[in-house]
Amino acid sequence: MTLLDVAALKRDFPIFHKEMRNGSRLIYLDSGATSQKPQQVLDAERDFYIRHNAAVHRGSHLLAEEASAAYEGARETLAAFIGAQVDELVFTKSATESLNLIAYSFSNTNSGRFALTPGDEILVSEMEHHANLIPWQQLAKRSGATLKWLQVTEDGRLDLSQLDQAINSKTKIVAITHQSNVLGTINPLEEIVARAHSVGALVVLDACQSAPHFTINVQELGVDFLAFSGHKALGPTGIGIFWGRAELLAEMEPFLYGGSMIETVTMESATWAPAPRKFEAGVPNMAQAVGLAAAIDYLSKIGMDRIQSHEEELTHYALEQMQAIKGLRIFGPLDMRNRGGVISFALDQIHPHDAGQVLDQYGIAVRTGHHCAWPLMRKYGVAGTTRASFYLYNDRSDVDALIEGILATQKYFKVN
Amino acid sequence: MELDSLYQEVILDHYKHPLHKGLSEDKTVQVHHVNPSCGDEITLNLQLDGDRVSDVTWDGVGCSISQASSSIMSDLVHGKTLSEAFLILDSFSELMASKGALSGDEEILEDGVALAGVSKFPARVKCALLGWMAFKDAALQGRDGAKK
Numbered sequence: 174m175t176l177l178d179v180a181a182l183k184r185d186f187p188i189f190h191k192e193m194r195n196g197s198r199l200i201y202l203d204s205g206a207t208s209q210k211p212q213q214v215l216d217a218e219r220d221f222y223i224r225h226n227a228a229v230h231r232g233s234h235l236l237a238e239e240a241s242a243a244y245e246g247a248r249e250t251l252a253a254f255i256g257a258q259v260d261e262l263v264f265t266k267s268a269t270e271s272l273n274l275i276a277y278s279f280s281n282t283n284s285g286r287f288a289l290t291p292g293d294e295i296l297v298s299e300m301e302h303h304a305n306l307i308p309w310q311q312l313a314k315r316s317g318a319t320l321k322w323l324q325v326t327e328d329g330r331l332d333l334s335q336l337d338q339a340i341n342s343k344t345k346i347v348a349i350t351h352q353s354n355v356l357g358t359i360n361p362l363e364e365i366v367a368r369a370h371s372v373g374a375l376v377v378l379d380a381c382q383s384a385p386h387f388t389i390n391v392q393e394l395g396v397d398f399l400a401f402s403g404h405k406a407l408g409p410t411g412i413g414i415f416w417g418r419a420e421l422l423a424e425m426e427p428f429l430y431g432g433s434m435i436e437t438v439t440m441e442s443a444t445w446a447p448a449p450r451k452f453e454a455g456v457p458n459m460a461q462a463v464g465l466a467a468a469i470d471y472l473s474k475i476g477m478d479r480i481q482s483h484e485e486e487l488t489h490y491a492l493e494q495m496q497a498i499k500g501l502r503i504f505g506p507l508d509m510r511n512r513g514g515v516i517s518f519a520l521d522q523i524h525p526h527d528a529g530q531v532l533d534q535y536g537i538a539v540r541t542g543h544h545c546a547w548p549l550m551r552k553y554g555v556a557g558t559t560r561a562s563f564y565l566y567n568d569r570s571d572v573d574a575l576i577e578g579i580l581a582t583q584k585y586f587k588v589n
Numbered sequence: 590m591e592l593d594s595l596y597q598e599v600i601l602d603h604y605k606h607p608l609h610k611g612l613s614e615d616k617t618v619q620v621h622h623v624n625p626s627c628g629d630e631i632t633l634n635l636q637l638d639g640d641r642v643s644d645v646t647w648d649g650v651g652c653s654i655s656q657a658s659s660s661i662m663s664d665l666v667h668g669k670t671l672s673e674a675f676l677i678l679d680s681f682s683e684l685m686a687s688k689g690a691l692s693g694d695e696e697i698l699e700d701g702v703a704l705a706g707v708s709k710f711p712a713r714v715k716c717a718l719l720g721w722m723a724f725k726d727a728a729l730q731g732r733d734g735a736k737k
Contacts, residue, residue, distance in 0.1 A: 524652035543628035
């Protein structure tokens with residue numbers, strides 16, 4: 174497998190021409206929050222508006238036909254990307270909406286496997302992003318079900334020692350992240366899915382931090398539902414993915430009602446179109462879906478396996494360099510086993526917000542704060558961390574700049 | 590460096606040696622405020638003697654800007670009447686909203702003028718205001734409580 178030619182790749186991303194503070198180049202280490210966009214994606218989105226813009230699935234004119242073909246073509250691209258059937262792939266506006274969609278489908282019904290009653294249990298983990306915690310927490314409140322969670326160990330792994338008690342005959346839903354957006358931990362799904370299915374629970378996977386970075390195949394993963402966002406995978410904002418098994422989508426109640434999602438309507442009642450249309454009320458974010466498909470084409474052309482190897486090499490290099498810095502604590506696994514390209518850290522006597530401010534002076538963009546994972550911060554007894562996250566356009570020179578920036582930060586605040 | 594306008598020496602001094610940090614036993618009002626974007630928190634105890642701030646103490650976690658600003662605020666309002674404290678608060682709020690245009694009235698704000706540079710960093714204004722907004726909340730509650 175050949176290494177990525179990062180210098181050549183970077184030329185596809187216009188933002189890297191931008192001059193940052195004090196004349197420095199952009200060292201973008203915040204892809205965990207959102208990725209940068211290649212020209213190919215920007216062109217695809219613009220081209221849709223310029224040449225094909227019309228409301229999809231309506232109208233009998235040429236533009237409506239082209240727009241529908243482009244939108245449905247995007248669906249095929251995304252479905253192939255995760256090994257799904259085309260009709261199982263639903264476009265939403267974000268992963269957050271996808272996860273809420275699933276949670277609301279459970280409270281929109283009184284019968285079948287989606288009905289929740291007091292005594293039922295929903296299992297999440299302590300390392301969930303708020304988007305995969307709060308929808309379940311609030312579903313538990315609405316339905317009377319009990320929310321439970323898997324603990325995280327000191328070294329940033331899920332504690333599966335009590336898995337058989339955590340997932341039991343009362344468990345109806347297991348909602349878990351594929352890769353932690355804070356710790357970089359990739360969770361052992363095989364064990365969790367097997368246990369969940371043995372008691373008849375459904376597994377919801379938050380793939381926001383995994384789908385953009387390595388190969389995902391929903392058949393191999395064995396999960397029941399999956400969500401990820403387009404903007405973290407080189408795509409535009411305003412487009413998210415919701416995937417569910419065909420038989421489950423057929424049973425599920427819709428979350429948003431309105432145009433496009435119906436089969437027949439009278440003044441008194443309505444019936445629903447089959448999936449995926451049932452879950453896509455209103456005119457969808459068409460240009461964004463097309464833009465995301467261009468992003469997926471871009472990633473696929475490079476190869477997800479090459480991207481993963483590249484990020485692993487970079488993360489391994491960064492972990493080694495960072496561990497050599499006095500007064501730096503890393504949250505999450507220190508080895509590369511089941512670990513992705515996200516590194517959260519704290520500097521002794523320097524608050525993350527202050528660290529981020531100094532790094533910004535060198536053109537280094539990192540995320541600081543609780544990373545929408547406040548319970549995890551409490552677990553580790555910190556108000557927040559500083560997080561560097563990598564993608565295909567980063568290389569060792571970015572890691573070197575980060576290391577120098579951290580040392581400069583410590584010097585600025587007279588630490589060490 | 591642009592950074593030096595943000596992190597003046599007096600701010601770093603307050604950060605390392607904050608004033609009135611550590612909660613008092615007695616209080617008229619206690620409030621707890623958070624900055625939801627970064628997770629910083631402050632608990633503030635206000636002790637009123639009639640209309641006068643007889644004691645204000647605080648505790649919490651936060652960046653150098655929020656800690657220094659809370660330290661400066663607590664020292665400024667100590668011993669003042671509520672109306673005097675509100676004038677200081679208004680002056681500081683105006684400074685923070687100035688986007689770098691104002692340098693602050695040293696007569697009123699004393700060490701607080703060192704925070705003038707914060708107003709050029711929009712993401713940090715909330716840090717600087719965390720303690721002040723907690724005090725404002727406590728002072729209003731204390732005043733309204735006294736009226737009842």
